[in-house]
Amino acid sequence: MNKKFVVFTDLDGTLLDYYTYSYEASREGIELLKSHDIPLIFCTSKSYAEVIYFREKTGNNSPFIVENGGAIYLPPEQFEQFNRLKQLERLEHVDGYSALELGASYDRIRQVFKEMKREFKDMLTGFGDMTVEEVSRYLNLEPSLAAMAKVRRHDEPFILKDPSLLERVKQFSQQNGLKVYPGTRFYHLMGNTDKGVAVKELVSLYRTVYAEIIAAAVGEGKNDEPMFRQVDMPYLVKKPDNTFTDVALDRIVKIDGIGPYGFTLAVKALLAEA
Ligand SMILES: [Mg+2]
Missing domain, CATH: 3.40.50.1000 (HAD superfamily/HAD-like)
Incomplete structure (x- = not known):
């Protein structure tokens, strides 16, 4: 080789x-x-x-x-x-x-995420809104790992309770210089990367x-x-x-x-x- x-x-x-x-x-x-x-x-x-x-x-x-x-x-x-x-x-x-x-920085992402929650009447729940126990349950992770998962720097994983809103949520994030991408278990709100x-x-x-x-x-x-x-x-x-x-x-x-x-x-x- x-x-x-x-x-x-x-x-x-x-x-x-x-x-x-x-x-x-x-x-x-x-x-x-x-x-x-x-x-x-x-x-x-x-x-x-x-x-x-x-x-x-x-x-x-x-x-x-x-x-x-x-x-x-x-x-x-x-x-x-x-x-x-x-x-x-x-x-x-x-x-x-x-x-x-x-x-993008997590502070900026959370700021936009909070505006999105208001716009879409609380149909979104992000890691930043969830307790360690909730993240642990959703991810089937032991609490020590769930606590690690919650420490974000550039990306907010979130649950969208009404999937029919996805296109509008994507538009809203674009208008704010961010984007939404589907991950393995969650949607992710993140910067242009x-x-x-x-x-x-x-x-x-x-x-x-x-x-x-x-x-x-x-x-x-x-x-x-x-x-x-x-x-x-x-x-x-x-x-x-x-x-x-x-x-x-x-x-x-x-x-x-x-x-x-x-x-x-x-x-x-x-x-x-x-
Ligand atoms: Mg995967």
């Missing part, structure tokens, strides 16, 4: 089981990538704190993308190699990581270090589509109901496995081509 591969992966419903958040079935794929020295980059709607937790659990030390492309984080032992990033004025330093913030914007930025950073980068991505949801568009090898795994999300990308490779089972199969397919 004389090219440098990097693999981006969604977490909820892809690397992690949709219902239990277990990575038992994806562990084989994770270990295969480690043994080939291929970085596995989490690219998720999860919050920074949740991603830190799952990086530690899975022994991951790669850069990561949080909150649907809201920010890219580079670990301290790695950002020195990304020379171009050092020149970027927008670089923030968070807990020893170098962060490139691409999304997505997983694809962040993946494109990080791939270009890798290209400053390695002459030839081949980027792959594994995902299962509609919010993974922008990520798929930015990589050479996009792999779509199955949803828990054994079907595929509709992805409008001809070169997508469909993997016949649900979530983390599909993840391991996708890694094997990638390595077979590497």
